[in-house]
Amino acid sequence: MNRHLSNEEISAWAGGEVSPACEEHARECAECRGELERLLSALGEFRGAARAWSRSQGAEAVPHDWRPSRARRFRSPVIRWAAAAAVLALATAAPLYRNSLERRRAAQAAATARADTLLLQQVDFEISQAVPVPMEPLVSLISQPDSSNTSQQGTAK
Amino acid sequence: MEQVSSLEVPARELDDFDAVVRQYWPRVFRFALVSLRDRDAAETIAQDCFLRAHRARAMFRGEAALGTWLMRIAVNLVRDHTRNRRLRFWERARQAPVDLADAAGILADGGASAEAVVLQRERVQAVWAATATLPERQRTVFLLRFVEDMDLLEIAAATGMAEGTVKAHLFRALQAVRERFGERQ
Numbered sequence: 001m002n003r004h005l006s007n008e009e010i011s012a013w014a015g016g017e018v019s020p021a022c023e024e025h026a027r028e029c030a031e032c033r034g035e036l037e038r039l040l041s042a043l044g045e046f047r048g049a050a051r052a053w054s055r056s057q058g059a060e061a062v063p064h065d066w067r068p069s070r071a072r073r074f075r076s077p078v079i080r081w082a083a084a085a086a087v088l089a090l091a092t093a094a095p096l097y098r099n100s101l102e103r104r105r106a107a108q109a110a111a112t113a114r115a116d117t118l119l120l121q122q123v124d125f126e127i128s129q130a131v132p133v134p135m136e137p138l139v140s141l142i143s144q145p146d147s148s149n150t151s152q153q154g155t156a157k
Numbered sequence: 158m159e160q161v162s163s164l165e166v167p168a169r170e171l172d173d174f175d176a177v178v179r180q181y182w183p184r185v186f187r188f189a190l191v192s193l194r195d196r197d198a199a200e201t202i203a204q205d206c207f208l209r210a211h212r213a214r215a216m217f218r219g220e221a222a223l224g225t226w227l228m229r230i231a232v233n234l235v236r237d238h239t240r241n242r243r244l245r246f247w248e249r250a251r252q253a254p255v256d257l258a259d260a261a262g263i264l265a266d267g268g269a270s271a272e273a274v275v276l277q278r279e280r281v282q283a284v285w286a287a288t289a290t291l292p293e294r295q296r297t298v299f300l301l302r303f304v305e306d307m308d309l310l311e312i313a314a315a316t317g318m319a320e321g322t323v324k325a326h327l328f329r330a331l332q333a334v335r336e337r338f339g340e341r342q
Contacts, residue, residue, distance in 0.1 A: 011331035015324065016308065039335060043303050045277050046284040050304045054187035057196050062182040063204075 005032045014039050171214040171223075178207050181224060184305065185231045191288075191300050192235045202238060206231045221314050228305070228315040232297055239293055280338075287337035291330050298323055299330035 002025075005013070009022050013036060026033045171177060185206050189199035209230050210217075217226060288296050294316075301307045301315060309327070313320045 007332060007335065008328065011328040011335070014331050015302065015327045017324075038338070039331075042280040042284055042334075042338065045281050047304055047306070049281045050191050050300075051187065054183070054190050057190055057199070059183045059186045059190065062179055063200075 004029060005035070010036060010039065014043060171217055174207075174211055174214065177210075177223070181227050182207070184224065185227055188228065188231055188300060188305060189235055191304055192297065193238065198238060202231065202234045205234050209234075222311070225307075225311050225314045228301070228307070228311075229317070232301075232315050235297070236293065283337045284334055287334040288330075291333055294318075295326045295330040295333070298326040299334075302327055 005022055005025060009019075010032075012018070013022060013026075026036060182203055186199050186203040189202040189206075190196065193199060193202075206227060210227055217223070221229070288299060291299060297316060298312055298318075301312045302309075307315065309320055309323050312318075312323045312327075316323065318326070
């Protein structure tokens with residue numbers, strides 16, 4: 001092959017595809033060989049630099065607490081924000097819930113107190129009666145003749 | 158090459174998942190890091206990758222090498238991350254991604270002379286700059302080939318592209334890199 005290597009042939013070579021004709025030309029052509037060497041050398045340096053940079057960013061250090069069940073715990077920003085929103089919602093809702101619970105308990109206590117007062121009033125009333133309420137008509141019947149007798153006795157005297 | 162064939166890592170060895178994570182974490186993290194240039198995002202993607210692999214480990218039959226299977230998950234996650242516009246807001250709000258100059262300034266320790274180091278740094282910067290401007294698929298193929306040292310068939314398996322498509326993307330990416338060299342020289 002007399003002509004220089006084309007751009008496509010040089011790229012194909014760097015990508016791993018080398019034809020025998022290209023190889024033969026590169027052996028004889030210092031210009032094409034130099035072009036290839038520069039490209040391959042730069043790509044090799046890039047690989048080394050990318051790996052060195054990755055190591056400097058902690059690529060070799062697997063997080064110690066990595067476990068499949070615990071992975072991605074709040075790693076994603078969306079989940080982090082969702083978790084923060086949930087915490088905020090809980091923090092806001094908890095006092096409201098507590099207030100509502102306290103109000104409900106207070107109302108319940110007031111109702112119980114009212115019921116107790118009524119019951120006590122009823123008990124007081126029952127106790128204050130000489131005879132039980134259902135027996136009152138009978139007592140009045142019994143007491144009526146007594147009063148007539150008394151009046152008759154008074155008249156006789 | 159860190160690639161381990163499926164014959165060397167039978168599917169039952171996925172039961173020792175911690176060992177799998179220890180072995181492949183650097184590679185998955187590195188691919189995500191060089192693709193996104195964001196350390197936090199790279200770590201999140203590495204965690205997601207192994208979480209998904211752990212959930213799907215029963216489905217791994219060893220048709221592809223374990224490393225290729227993991228890289229396929231990582232490639233999909235990086236692609237989703239890049240495309241997911243919903244995350245853009247959060248990305249802006251987070252710490253600024255790693256500066257390209259920082260990445261390009263780091264070279265593999267080769268014990269070269271000061272002059273050689275300057276030239277080497279220029280070449281490496283040119284490649285970093287070229288990859289930054291590549292379309293997503295070209296960049297993925299380029300990084301898998303020239304950082305992860307994967308061959309075309311492995312890249313095809315990891316990206317789900319046909320081998321011919323991988324080749325086309327790789328050559329276009331190399332053209333872009335060579336054009337960037339031309340600008341520097």
